[in-house]
Amino acid sequence: MKQICEKSACTGCSACMNSCPKNCIEMKEDEYGILMPNIDENKCINCNLCIKKCPENNSIEFHIPLRVYAGWSLDKEERKKSASGGIAWEIYKYVINHEGIAVGTQYNENMNLVHKMTDTIEEVKKYKGSKYVQSYIGNLYIQIEEQLKRKKEVVFIGTPCQVSGLKSFLKNKDTSNLITVDLVCHGVPPIKYFKDYLKYLKIQNKIDNVTFRGENNRHFTAYKKEKIVYKRHSKEDVYYSAFLEGLFYRENCYQCRYAKKERVSDITIGDFWGLGDEIPFNHKIEDGVSLILVNTKKGDKLIQDIKSQIFIEERTIEEAQKGNEQLNHPSYKNKNAEVFKKLYKKYGFKVALENTLERGKLDEDRDIINAKGK
Numbered sequence: 001m002k003q004i005c006e007k008s009a010c011t012g013c014s015a016c017m018n019s020c021p022k023n024c025i026e027m028k029e030d031e032y033g034i035l036m037p038n039i040d041e042n043k044c045i046n047c048n049l050c051i052k053k054c055p056e057n058n059s060i061e062f063h064i065p066l067r068v069y070a071g072w073s074l075d076k077e078e079r080k081k082s083a084s085g086g087i088a089w090e091i092y093k094y095v096i097n098h099e100g101i102a103v104g105t106q107y108n109e110n111m112n113l114v115h116k117m118t119d120t121i122e123e124v125k126k127y128k129g130s131k132y133v134q135s136y137i138g139n140l141y142i143q144i145e146e147q148l149k150r151k152k153e154v155v156f157i158g159t160p161c162q163v164s165g166l167k168s169f170l171k172n173k174d175t176s177n178l179i180t181v182d183l184v185c186h187g188v189p190p191i192k193y194f195k196d197y198l199k200y201l202k203i204q205n206k207i208d209n210v211t212f213r214g215e216n217n218r219h220f221t222a223y224k225k226e227k228i229v230y231k232r233h234s235k236e237d238v239y240y241s242a243f244l245e246g247l248f249y250r251e252n253c254y255q256c257r258y259a260k261k262e263r264v265s266d267i268t269i270g271d272f273w274g275l276g277d278e279i280p281f282n283h284k285i286e287d288g289v290s291l292i293l294v295n296t297k298k299g300d301k302l303i304q305d306i307k308s309q310i311f312i313e314e315r316t317i318e319e320a321q322k323g324n325e326q327l328n329h330p331s332y333k334n335k336n337a338e339v340f341k342k343l344y345k346k347y348g349f350k351v352a353l354e355n356t357l358e359r360g361k362l363d364e365d366r367d368i369i370n371a372k373g374k
Contacts, residue, residue: 002039002046005056008251010036013165014137016050025050027136032341033192034250035134055161055168062262063295068320069303070272070281071290071312083130083213084271085290087310088157091181091267092124094306100153100177102127103144105135107209111198112191115140115158117147127157129211132243134188134250137162141169148177157181159188160258163265179302182263184270184291184324187249187256187331189242196349197239198222203230212240217288242357247334248344254337256330261317266299267292272315274323279315291320 004016012035017025024043027035037050051057072085079086092102096119103117104127113135118124135158144166147154156166160182167180198204207222207229220237222230234240242248258264272291275281292312294300303312321327334340336356343352 002041002044002050004037004039004050005054007036008255009056010250011056011161011165011252012036012134012250013055013161013168015053015055015141015165015169018137018139018141018169019049019053021045021047021049029190029192031345033190033196033344035136035190053168053171055164058168060164060257060264061167062260062264064262065268065293065295065317066297066300067294068315068317069292069294069312070275070315071292071310072288073310075309076287079287081128081214082288083128084269085288087269087290087292088181089124089128090306090309091155091157091179091302092127093121094302094309095153095155095179096121096124098153100155101144101147103140103154103156103158105131105158107131109208111195111204111207111210112136113194114138115162117143117154126209128214130213131210132186132189132212132240133191133194134159135162136191137165141166144178145170145173148174151177153177153179155179155181157183157269159183159185160264161185161252161256164258167264179267179298180265181267181269181299182258182265184268184326185253185256185258186243186326187246187253189248190250193248193349194239197353200350200353201230238353238357242353245334245357246331247337247356248340249331249333249337254330254333256326259326259328259330261293261321261327263293263295266296267294267302269293270324272320272323274319275315277323279319281313281315283311283313291324293317293320 016037022043024040026038028038030036073079073090078089101117102124106126113133115135115137163180163182207224209223211221218234219231220240270291272289340352340356
């Protein structure tokens, strides 16, 4: 079997799948539920485009932020509904209002998180909120390339590795109309774990959306037609707790090459944790505040274009780094992460989670024995 990159380094960005001229690469779950490229050797013509386009096999252009802002949308209602300060919403809205294309994530009818593109404000509303799971790219990079050929302005918001995958796929193509926005990312659990958890809660067929932030901040909140079906605080919800504790990210997340102040995109957004702790910030932030790293001239132009719709105040990169660990280093790997994987492979999600989400010392032998008895 041809290896595109080291398995532990694979981000699941799907640049390889989008690059294959024979459509012989499919993203499939491995034994741990992690999406990995699977090559149909019978179709493969050994052109090696998948290897050449993989960002993990190439040098990546990083940008030192030109400016750092704290900010938020001046639309009070949209700000309250957003994960942080609603800057992503304002970016999307601006591009849509200028006849462009917005690319973001939403849940489909099977509660799979997927990247999609739209040219309508109504669809963009479905992109709102933090989603602590890896999204499925599909053939989206090909679709973006087609829009760029039509001279459409496209804004893509995703994790840094997804931005890198897109840029690697489009290398040597005209990307003058492409704006990339990456997130200050902690790491991503596979979608399989998220769906297993919905089954664990017995709500997998009863909901159409899930949020972790926004109006019900720091709660795992599941909805059906905008009515709450399930709601639990991050400290009480086991999936949320496992995410925050770094228990079940993809392996590459623990060695992420994008977790630093130098960024791969035009703009970086996230929560401005620690804002005002050392340098006074004389504004109320209860309704959410965004960290905005302006990394390129293209990104700077976009922020200036939406300036009338947002509040921004310039801050320092040092302040941003103090409050956001992932601007300094990757998330730390939970000491029970490998045990989780072993138990997951043998017993499934419920047993793996219940026997590894511990605040104290884990006795691996004891817990495996307990798992066998369930």
